[in-house]
Amino acid sequence: MIDQLSRRLFIKSSVFAAGAAALGIVELTYATQGDSCRWALLSDTHIPADKTEKYRGYSMIDNMDNVVPGVAVSKPDGIGITGDIARLSGKSEDYLVVKEYVDKLTLVAPVFMALGNHDHFKNFNAAFPSTSGEKAQVKGKHVTVVNSGPVRLIFLDSLQITNYVAGRLGQAQRNWLQKYLTKSDKKPTILLLHHSFGGGDGDLQDDLRFFKVIQPHRNVKAVIYGHSHCYRFSKQDDLDLINLPSTAYVFNNKFPVGWVDAEFSATGASLKLRAIAGNKADEGKVTKIKWRS
Numbered sequence: 611m612i613d614q615l616s617r618r619l620f621i622k623s624s625v626f627a628a629g630a631a632a633l634g635i636v637e638l639t640y641a642t643q644g645d646s647c648r649w650a651l652l653s654d655t656h657i658p659a660d661k662t663e664k665y666r667g668y669s670m671i672d673n674m675d676n677v678v679p680g681v682a683v684s685k686p687d688g689i690g691i692t693g694d695i696a697r698l699s700g701k702s703e704d705y706l707v708v709k710e711y712v713d714k715l716t717l718v719a720p721v722f723m724a725l726g727n728h729d730h731f732k733n734f735n736a737a738f739p740s741t742s743g744e745k746a747q748v749k750g751k752h753v754t755v756v757n758s759g760p761v762r763l764i765f766l767d768s769l770q771i772t773n774y775v776a777g778r779l780g781q782a783q784r785n786w787l788q789k790y791l792t793k794s795d796k797k798p799t800i801l802l803l804h805h806s807f808g809g810g811d812g813d814l815q816d817d818l819r820f821f822k823v824i825q826p827h828r829n830v831k832a833v834i835y836g837h838s839h840c841y842r843f844s845k846q847d848d849l850d851l852i853n854l855p856s857t858a859y860v861f862n863n864k865f866p867v868g869w870v871d872a873e874f875s876a877t878g879a880s881l882k883l884r885a886i887a888g889n890k891a892d893e894g895k896v897t898k899i900k901w902r903s
């Protein structure tokens with residue numbers, strides 16, 4: 611049964627990979643056409659070069675080995691990882707192991723990534739010279755856009771200095787976003803980035819300027835982020851903020867380790883927690899969100 615599934619995934623993805631390499635993925639295509647799309651949302655994978663490494667009692671590798679089959683079974687249209695993909699300082703050796711997992715996930719669906727404070731711009735780009743998504747021209751930043759059925763996802767880059775906790779989008783990226791949102795059509799748009807908000811020393815340092823850019827664009831419906839290793843929902847005025855759990859470990863045992871099986875439509879989102887460790891009490895819990903109008 612499992613062999614059959616992996617063979618099917620392999621065949622599907624071989625065809626997909628050939629097409630992806632030739633075209634670059636800017637628009638996802640669907641086996642089944644519907645009013646919604648499915649995304650597997652992962653964050654803070656912290657994948658180490660040394661596969662035996664543990665942190666806070668968790669094996670980041672064992673966790674990924676647990677997450678990948680779950681993602682495959684969920685059959686998403688796309689897979690997003692919101693930063694801190696590599697363990698601590700984004701070493702080339704870390705990205706060799708990251709690539710093993712991204713290759714496995716790519717057999718399931720195209721993978722889109724945002725960089726976090728434990729990633730390294732040059733080493734990431736060396737490991738992934740052509741990643742999925744329409745690449746935005748923002749110098750020194752990895753910014754990608756993908757149209758996914760009823761919604762558009764924009765992966766932003768808040769990496770400021772590798773292995774320094776705080777993040778920043780920077781003026782060039784904020785200006786690009788402002789222009790992009792102004793000229794794009796009104797399709798519901800979801801922004802994804804690594805850093806958290808709230809004005810703390812370790813948060814996104816230009817969060818207020820970021821919200822000033824996006825709030826007037828009513829088609830921006832939600833911001834999805836990681837960094838805190840907490841799973842929680844909040845709002846910035848009427849804009850939904852979704853904080854993804856880490857697949858690697860928690861700092862606070864009340865939160866789960868895991869990922870989120872998300873369904874997006876033109877009117878909202880349905881998010882199912884897939885807890886694999888930490889606090890698993892809410893495993894399978896579905897949270898529904900209605901987009902702001």
Ligand SMILES: [Zn+2]
Nearest residue numbers: 654694837856
């Ligand atoms: Zn992290």
